[in-house]
Each structure stands twice: as C-alpha cells, then as structure tokens.
Amino acid sequence: MFKLTYRILIVGAGINGVSTALWLNRFGHDVTLMDPHLPGTGASFGNAGLIAQWALVPVTEPGLIRKIPKYLLSQDTPLFLKWRYLPTLAPWLVKFLSHANETGAKAASDGLAPILSDAVEQHKALAAGTSAQDWIADSAFGYAYKTYSDFQHDAYGWAIKQAHGLSPEILSNDAVQEAEPALGPGIKCLAVLKGQGHILNPHGYINALYQAFIKEGGRFIQTAVQDFLFENKRIKTVVTDQGTFDCDKLVLTAGIWSKPLMGKLGLNVPLETERGYHVVYKNPSLVPKHPMMMTVGKFAVTPMSDGLRCAGTVEFGGIKLGPSSGPVKLIRKRVAQYFPHMTYEDTEEWMGFRPSTPDSLPLIGELGSTGVFTGFGHQHVGLTAGPKTGRLIAGLIEGQLPNIDLSPYAPERYRRS
C-alpha cells in the first residue's frame, strides 16, 4: 500500500521529544530533532526517575487552598515561593487553585490515568532492542509515612489510586525496617505498590534513546527554534538561529519553553513552572531496595547508577530566578532524619523546571489542521508519560485512530477559556 512519508521537525529533545522522534522514525518518516542544548538536559535530566504509574493525584488536591498559608510561611513544608515572583505568578495561580476541589481533582486523575497506567510497558516498548532498555528497572514503590495514622490521613489520595486498581500492601513498625533496612526508626508505615518501575539514570536513558534514533536514521540539529511560517494555514517553515527549515509537520515538545513558542503560534497557554530540586548522595553506604516517596517533605528517594537521588519539592519562581537554598535544605534535613545510618562521599544539587498547566494535564494533539502537534505540559509525570505521548503523537501523524480519548489533552482547550 502507498505510504506517505513526511518531513517532520521536532522542537525540544527532552523525554517527550526524543520519544516522539523515535516512534516517528520507526514509522518511516524523515525526522529531525532540534534543541539548542544536548538531548535530555532540560527537566528530563534531573528528575526522580520514577515511572510513576500511581501519580494520579494532582497537586491541586481538595483542601490545598487551606494549607497554602502554612506551607508558604514555613521552610519545613515542601511548597516554596520566590515572593518577588508572586505578581507574575498570580493569574496562573488563581486558575491552578480553581481546580483544587473534588471535581477538578477527579478530572485530573481521570485524565492522567490513560497516559500513566501502562507506562512501564510503554517505556519497555520504546526502548526494546536499544541499549536504553538497560536503564529500566522493575521495582516496587513505597510511600513512607511517619505513622500508620499519617497513612490513614492520606485516605483521599489512596481512594483515587484504589479506584484505578492500585492497592498497597501496608507494612507497620518493625516490618518496615525488615523490608527496607536503610530506613531509620522514624518511618513506621510503608504503603507498597508492587509491579512498578524506575529509570536508573534519566540522562543516560534519554541519551541511549537519542543514540538509537540517530542510529535508526534520525537527525539532530543543535539550534534554538524562534518562529514558524505557514502557507494556506499549514506549517511550512521553521525559523531558527541557524536559518530556516521546511517541513510537512511540526511537533512542539519544548517543556516549559513551549509557552513562548505557542505564543508565536497565536496561543497564550497558561504554562507555569513548578521548580523542583534534587540532591544526589554519591557512593552511599546504604540505599533503599526500591524507590520511595518520603511523604514528609514530598520528595522521592531513588536508587540510581550514580548514587541515591532524592528529588522533589515544589517552588514557584519562574525560569529566570536562580535556585533557592530552602528546598535542598529541607531534602537534606529529611534524609538525615529518615536515613540516619547512611554515610556518603559527596553530594550534587540540581534544580529543574516542571512544565505545569492549571488542570494538571498535558497538551497532546494537533492545533486544528495546521500540521502542528503539541506534546508538553506534563508537570510531575513527564518522564513517566513521555513514551506514550510520543507514541500517541506518532499515531496521530500516521492517521491512526487513538485508542484513548484525547479530548482532555486538547491543545486548544485554553483558547476557549
């Protein structure tokens, strides 16, 4: 049968761009990935590496608004704000908080489930036959609580997970340290989900996927995309700092940097960054057997190839202001508290930009019939959902009927609001 081959430009080489590039290449298209930096060096670089199939509860849980004053006035809670950024943040924050209710949280969970629930399988399918598969680990995932009663207080989140078929095994008291000897006595309850997975080194993994893309015939141009030209309302040319490039289709996967590029396309997308931090403990004397969420501090601890990565917290501060000391201090304090026997040689710190929308859902789909597709806005779960996002976009370009309802991710939904 006759098959159309398109010239496709992909803007941004994080997990979403590289996954999309690899799938499109496998469908036989002429694919070029563009990024001013090397692949996998944006938000995809320093995340917690969790294939977070269970991350169905948005930050905008009902009740968030009540907790915000306490969160913002304390350096001991996982939400931080650069106060001078508040005037810029305010309009987005109002939209974001308007989702912090039963209806908004349910819509977010229902929208997230189809792109998260089979993520381990999606990662394995993307990486199959490449060296990237060596970076995928099968694991369980534990939520670490100070007490069983703290677990019970988290009933709202667990009810959502349970509704999506995720039931934990609960370990209490000594059983916690028997299962995870690295944990000190401060953790008395562990809620464990079996059948999960994580990435042993997110940068190594994305780089291996990228190498596979190049080996399979794809191209990479190190350049910043600046603007877009249309002919008969369809994408024709991409303007970059290294000249212009013609294409038949364009995929925008530039994470937080997608916002100004969407502006060039005529859409003012409410995209804001939830900044997050990591501390990697190098050569630790002991590590947990499986990744865990430290619920006090809201950061994950993930055993990785280069040490124990402790990553999380949320800080509002935009992309221009430098890192703050509060979030890493909090991570370090909690690690010392809950892994009291761990020694290590050195540590490394990092800050990255989660690209977040008010409704906690990404923008996946085509802008009208322009030939421009979007794959960004995955907030806390971009690593998890990247391979599926890439496969969905590749399928749309191929003209396949998606097997999930894509309307919650419609890239033009904010045009209507």
Ligand SMILES: Cc1cc2nc3c(=O)[nH]c(=O)nc-3n(C[C@H](O)[C@H](O)[C@H](O)COP(=O)(O)OP(=O)(O)OC[C@H]3O[C@@H](n4cnc5c(N)ncnc54)[C@H](O)[C@@H]3O)c2cc1C
């Ligand atoms: C601390 C922390 C922990 C996290 N933990 C997890 C986790 O455990 N699991 C999970 O699923 N998610 C996690 N996340 C979220 C996840 O990292 C992001 O959602 C994901 O990396 C976003 O990927 P992306 O490909 O959309 O964007 P990015 O990785 O940011 O890539 C965007 C790319 O676009 C490029 N770009 C920018 N401007 C241009 C331009 N003009 N032209 C061309 N290219 C451009 C950038 O250089 C960059 O390479 C975490 C995030 C943080 C900060």
